[in-house]
Amino acid sequence: MQPSLARVWPELPPEIAEHIARSLKRIEVATSFRLINKAAAAQFRGPEYTTIRLSQPVSPYAFAAHWLAPGATRGLTREQRVQLLCLTAASGVVANLEAAQQAAGCLLTHAVFEAAASAGQLDSCRWLRDQECPLSEVYGHESGLLAAAAGGGHQHVCEWLLSLNVSFEPYRLNSAAGAAHGGHVDLMEWLLKRMPSCGRGGSVLVSVAHGCDLATLQGLQLRWERLQPKDKAAALAAAAGSPKPDWAAKVEWLEAQGCPWNAEVAKAAASCPAAAAADAPARLAWLRGRGFKLTRDSVWGAAESGNLPALQYLLVEASVQPGSDRDAGEPAALAARGGHLAALQALHAAGWPVNINSAGRRAARGGHLHVLAWLVQALGAEAVRLDARLFGEAARSGSVQLMAWLRERGCPWSSSAFTGAAESGCEAAMEWLA
Numbered sequence: 001m002q003p004s005l006a007r008v009w010p011e012l013p014p015e016i017a018e019h020i021a022r023s024l025k026r027i028e029v030a031t032s033f034r035l036i037n038k039a040a041a042a043q044f045r046g047p048e049y050t051t052i053r054l055s056q057p058v059s060p061y062a063f064a065a066h067w068l069a070p071g072a073t074r075g076l077t078r079e080q081r082v083q084l085l086c087l088t089a090a091s092g093v094v095a096n097l098e099a100a101q102q103a104a105g106c107l108l109t110h111a112v113f114e115a116a117a118s119a120g121q122l123d124s125c126r127w128l129r130d131q132e133c134p135l136s137e138v139y140g141h142e143s144g145l146l147a148a149a150a151g152g153g154h155q156h157v158c159e160w161l162l163s164l165n166v167s168f169e170p171y172r173l174n175s176a177a178g179a180a181h182g183g184h185v186d187l188m189e190w191l192l193k194r195m196p197s198c199g200r201g202g203s204v205l206v207s208v209a210h211g212c213d214l215a216t217l218q219g220l221q222l223r224w225e226r227l228q229p230k231d232k233a234a235a236l237a238a239a240a241g242s243p244k245p246d247w248a249a250k251v252e253w254l255e256a257q258g259c260p261w262n263a264e265v266a267k268a269a270a271s272c273p274a275a276a277a278a279d280a281p282a283r284l285a286w287l288r289g290r291g292f293k294l295t296r297d298s299v300w301g302a303a304e305s306g307n308l309p310a311l312q313y314l315l316v317e318a319s320v321q322p323g324s325d326r327d328a329g330e331p332a333a334l335a336a337r338g339g340h341l342a343a344l345q346a347l348h349a350a351g352w353p354v355n356i357n358s359a360g361r362r363a364a365r366g367g368h369l370h371v372l373a374w375l376v377q378a379l380g381a382e383a384v385r386l387d388a389r390l391f392g393e394a395a396r397s398g399s400v401q402l403m404a405w406l407r408e409r410g411c412p413w414s415s416s417a418f419t420g421a422a423e424s425g426c427e428a429a430m431e432w433l434a
Contacts, residue, residue, distance in 0.1 A: 060095040063088075067103040077398035078425025081106050086115035089124045097124055101131075106425070108133040110144070117145045117161070120154030125161075135166060147178035155187050162194075173203060180207035183244075185216050202231025210238035214249045232259040240283065241268030248286060263297040270310040271301035280310035284318065294318045296331070303331035303347060306340035315350040322352045329355035337362035341371050348378070360384040367397030369405055376409070386411040398424030400432045 066072060073081060081104040088100040089112050101108065113133045116124035136143040143166070149157035158175070179188040188204070205227065208217050217239075236259040239250035255261075269283040280302070288294055299320055302311035314320045322328040332352060335343040336359035348354055356379050363371035375384050384390070386406060391413040394402045398421065407413070421429040 057091050057093050058096060060093065060099070063093070063096040064099045068099055073103050073105065073427075074431075075400070075426065075428040076104075077429075078106060078423075080398075081425060082109060082111060085109075085112045089113075089116035089128065090119035090121060092116075092119065092121035092124055094123050094127045097127060110134045110137050114144055114148040117149040117154070117157050118152045120149070120152050120157055122157055122160060125157060129164070144174075146175040150175040150184065150187055150191060151178035151182040153179065153182055153184035153187055155190060158187070158191070173201060177203040177207040180204055180216075181211040183211040185212055188212075202227055202234070205231060206234045206238045209235040209250055209254065210242050211244070213244055214246045214253060217250055218253065229260060232257075233262050233264065235259055236261065237264040237268040240265045240287065241272040243273045247283070261292060263295050266292060266294050266298040267301035270298040270314065271305035271307055277305075277307050278309060280307050281313035281317075284310060284313050288318060294320055296320055296322055296328075299331050299347075299352075300334065303340065303343050304334040304338060306335065306338055306343050308340075308342050308346065311343050311346050315346060315352070329353040329358070333358045333362050336360070336368070336371050336375070337366055339363070339366055339368040339371055341368075341374055344371065345374070354379070356380075356383040357385050361390055361393045364390050364393040364402065364406075365396055367394070367399035367402055369399065369402045372402070373405070381409065388412050388414040388416065392416040392420045395420030395429060395433070396424055398426030398429045400426075400428050403429070403432065 067084075073084070076084065085097070085100050085104055085106075085108065088097050091097075108128060108131055110133070113125065113128050113135065116128060135145055146158060146161050149161060176188050176191040179185075179191060188208075192204075205220060205222060208220060232254075236251060236254045239247055239254055241247075242250060244250070251265075266284060266287055269287060270280055272280055272283070284294060284298065294314060299311065299314050299322075301307075302314060322331075329352070332344055332347045332354040335341075335347065344354070344359070356375060360372055360375050363375065372384070376386075386409055388411075391403065391406055391411050394406055395413075395417040403413075403417075418430070418433055421433055
């Protein structure tokens with residue numbers, strides 16, 4: 001930062017400084033304005049000025065200064081390196097994407113391309129195409145790029161993708177479904193008009209039931225008698241988990257069209273998207289009031305998604321029982337894998353079985369120290385089994401903090417830990433083991 005700015009800043013009245021900051025984007029305050037001097041950093045220390053989201057445009061200077069600094073990505077796993085590339089591609093700043101590729105030190109993958117397409121960042125897409133970034137997870141298999149762009153509502157990216165010398169023809173129906181899932185009705189219709197031979201099948205029905213309103217669902221020109229029963233059931237479940245406010249009306253209408261009930265309907269309501277998660281108990285109560293039996297499948301969905309309000313309703317109000325087979329402890333293991341400690345604690349408090357060893361390994365594999373620590377404290381280290389297998393799972397997570405915590409408690413380890421750390425792609429984990 002220029003020395004003159006550092007000298008002038010202390011002389012500015014606080015209200016003037018605030019006015020200047022309000023005229024800038026928050027990301028500009030966070031990456032430039034706060035760097036003037038210590039006084040500026042102290043004045044703008046709130047989370048709105050100190051949180052930098054990689055999916056938002058960041059000045060190339062600030063981005064490079066951070067990510068190209070020696071050791072900047074040393075503590076990142078391979079998954080986190082790909083995430084860095086995905087988030088940067090979604091920001092649309094190609095200069096930063098180039099820097100991120102250099103910093104990440106890994107190959108560009110189809111996931112990076114899909115992130116750019118989903119965010120509608122055509123400049124990123126063009127750059128990735130020039131770099132021969134893969135169009136699909138497996139060469140020659142279905143490309144999800146068109147569906148990703150459609151799901152984000154980005155017709156201009158869809159048009160560009162369709163202009164490439166690539167055959168997206170077999171996947172246009174999936175793309176229309178992607179647009180419908182995101183609630184982009186006009187784009188869905190635009191895509192459907194370009195594939196008259198495909199018709200409007202079950203995948204579009206399910207996506208419209210999820211992402212669109214009742215009027216759009218009713219307006220689909222479907223031949224219900226030709227739809228597979230599984231598609232009809234999936235549509236009913238999609239409506240039950242829809243983020244739209246008229247989800248109940250859609251469920252009633254689909255039921256009237258002959259869509260059958262199954263366990264997936266309540267499971268979808270229990271694990272609905274974050275935007276509607278708080279509404280899950282009311283949805284489950286509504287389904288229950290219509291005579292639908294809530295089963296442990298719903299508990300699985302709530303535990304896996306970490307939807308605590310839904311889980312508490314199912315365990316307390318609906319008194320759903322776990323059963324006595326070996327799968328009864330699976331919800332606890334799913335909660336542990338996702339790092340959902342509150343959900344795991346709720347299951348334990350309600351008397352649901354916890355396969356402690358399995359839950360511990362899954363928590364370690366996810367790098368969830370807080371979950372593993374609770375398991376050891378509440379249920380005992382002997383039950384969790386602090387052994388070399390558990391340590392190997394922790395190594396695969398790439399979490400140095402978790403491995404150090406285990407070693408402090410005498411957990412043994414073997415050569416498999418090196419293999420696991422190498423698989424994680426985390427340099428810091430490998431160095432710690434060495």
